[in-house]
Amino acid sequence: MKVAVFRKEHFNAAHRLNNPNWSEEQNQKVFGKCSNPNFHGHNYELIVKVTGEVNPDTGYVMDMKVLSDLIKERVLNRFDHKNLNLDTEEFSELNPTAENIAVVIFNLLRVKIDPNKELKIKLYETERNYVEYPTE
Amino acid sequence: MKVAVFRKEHFNAAHRLNNPNWSEEQNQKVFGKCSNPNFHGHNYELIVKVTGEVNPDTGYVMDMKVLSDLIKERVLNRFDHKNLNLDTEEFSELNPTAENIAVVIFNLLRVKIDPNKELKIKLYETERNYVEYPTE
Amino acid sequence: MKVAVFRKEHFNAAHRLNNPNWSEEQNQKVFGKCSNPNFHGHNYELIVKVTGEVNPDTGYVMDMKVLSDLIKERVLNRFDHKNLNLDTEEFSELNPTAENIAVVIFNLLRVKIDPNKELKIKLYETERNYVEYPTE
């Protein structure tokens, strides 16, 4: 009897889209205003999905307080009110697209969550643009 | 050509998280303020997903009015404006976590929906905490 | 140059609508299923509006962190995960309608906010039912 539980958190960050192997001109051409050298920013909405068996003693797949604390410790403390390109190791070389941020968040959480449970990340860059990883 | 249809309904209920086989102290330790003996409550948002072939005469997988009426009859009449622990058979012994409520709602609806159609339940306890059953 | 700032918080509570001077029959007649003796509950969304001059040094009407902490201390600690009728002094005699809860929250916050600033409360009992106090 597998159930999925979801926890929604949010963080605010600045970023610019930029491939450091390309010229500024090439970056502007591909990423347009998202490549503004002085950065822009977003309110990121993050939804973490954990799937597993329901524990018959607690009725929980996972305690949502524990999941929320884990997201704060592993993700929000790292990225909230930061400049992703300048203030974080993860995106010093990697282009902080929503796709790449979702994969990085997955990896940050995966090591801390019971390997018998499945993990999935949904990340909203805006209300109209969002991504999911991994995906069926 | 399988299509999924979704219907969103809501109900308001009181509950407390509580394992009757545990001491009050153990319940407080595991469930914290969610185990307040005088109960607290939620606006539950319920999303029912039904998947099946589109009927070529109607263009419907299932008439949403029929699905809405079924949810009212089987779920809302039972749980809306109720104390889940005290007023319902389903949770007199079973801990009313979101996970368990979703499984109970699935079972209440499953017997009334065409067995050729798949059924899935999503249940929001708050905007930030929700569950899905069954789940891929 | 008066600006209004708004802070949104939420709490989950159980309640029943009940006039203690009325018979159970009269309460059922007036309040219907909202008067269920075993209680039901809500996710209350609370919006606090503070209006005043912008401080030229900070660019703030009021530091939102300070306002958020004040709401937690004065309102959420008192009502979150509580039974309003049984667990709180404020509603031991007073019927916990959305109207009365909004007035009580106003009074709890009014004494702690600079008297030169105006205060207004919006309280959502559900997405479809909400109240405002005071109101123009």
Next chain:
Amino acid sequence: MKVAVFRKEHFNAAHRLNNPNWSEEQNQKVFGKCSNPNFHGHNYELIVKVTGEVNPDTGYVMDMKVLSDLIKERVLNRFDHKNLNLDTEEFSELNPTAENIAVVIFNLLRVKIDPNKELKIKLYETERNYVEYPTE
């Protein structure tokens, strides 16, 4: 490393549910007020999901600007501010249920999106009624 990207767009249209092979009486019986001969309408919210490998140069599965433009060109220009029954070829014979509209939109976009990428459509007719195609 497959990631899904989602783009949300909206359009407003009039329609009526109607099987042209049935009598008006039969249509009223099956579709009720949704079969009003003078039409009614909706704000359709459309979510397009595209799944594929992340391009290591751009960090994109697909440029969301390109996806948004494609949806505008193929879907919004055709259906926005239109009467689906009277103004469109697609629904001159086909009943414009949410299910059928989702399948039509899928087919309109499928031919324009890289065949190595998967495509899925979610369509909200109202906040409480929505559909998905294809579906797992």
Next chain:
Amino acid sequence: MKVAVFRKEHFNAAHRLNNPNWSEEQNQKVFGKCSNPNFHGHNYELIVKVTGEVNPDTGYVMDMKVLSDLIKERVLNRFDHKNLNLDTEEFSELNPTAENIAVVIFNLLRVKIDPNKELKIKLYETERNYVEYPTE
């Protein structure tokens, strides 16, 4: 001690913007695609605000169930799943802009609500376009 109570309801309707004293060309010029002769439509979200003294016996400004029933009887039965231009008396001559619909709804409700209470209408034509009447 005046409190405002709000009730949110919704209806779906078709309409076109059209001044019958103007040529079709003039209507197209002023109203653009909103003047499509075959109509388009919306999910209208309606918020009704009633302001008055709190009744000390009930703790209510107005019973929300009574207000909801009144909106259904006076507004939704008249406009839901209708073509505003063709199926209603109110808009047979009057252009069904959001502004005019809000004023018409105000007048339909005003006569049925206690004259000691104030009434205000908010009407969402889309999530991004809405109106209020009367307004301070």
Next chain:
Amino acid sequence: MKVAVFRKEHFNAAHRLNNPNWSEEQNQKVFGKCSNPNFHGHNYELIVKVTGEVNPDTGYVMDMKVLSDLIKERVLNRFDHKNLNLDTEEFSELNPTAENIAVVIFNLLRVKIDPNKELKIKLYETERNYVEYPTE
């Protein structure tokens, strides 16, 4: 017969809170993580309210397409995908708090809107923090 019309738009920007007359230490003390020297960012949701008489020929207070275009020209082109502190004249000296941004947007729009119409700005920095100017 005065009616208010509302138009919602959004823009994404980077900023930091900073009083240039203060030491870095003082800025950190007052603005905390909002003063990160490398900036953070937001999805700003902007709601513009225009109040006036309904034109009897059009049924409009103001054409929402004209209002939307005006907001794009005067506000979004200036602030969207920008660093408010580095890329804009308006906030080169002025601290870009939500309060100050709302006042600046008001002034940018006020000069372009019919002086017989009233103007009000609501600006969401996050879903939980927002401001209004002017305000009653």
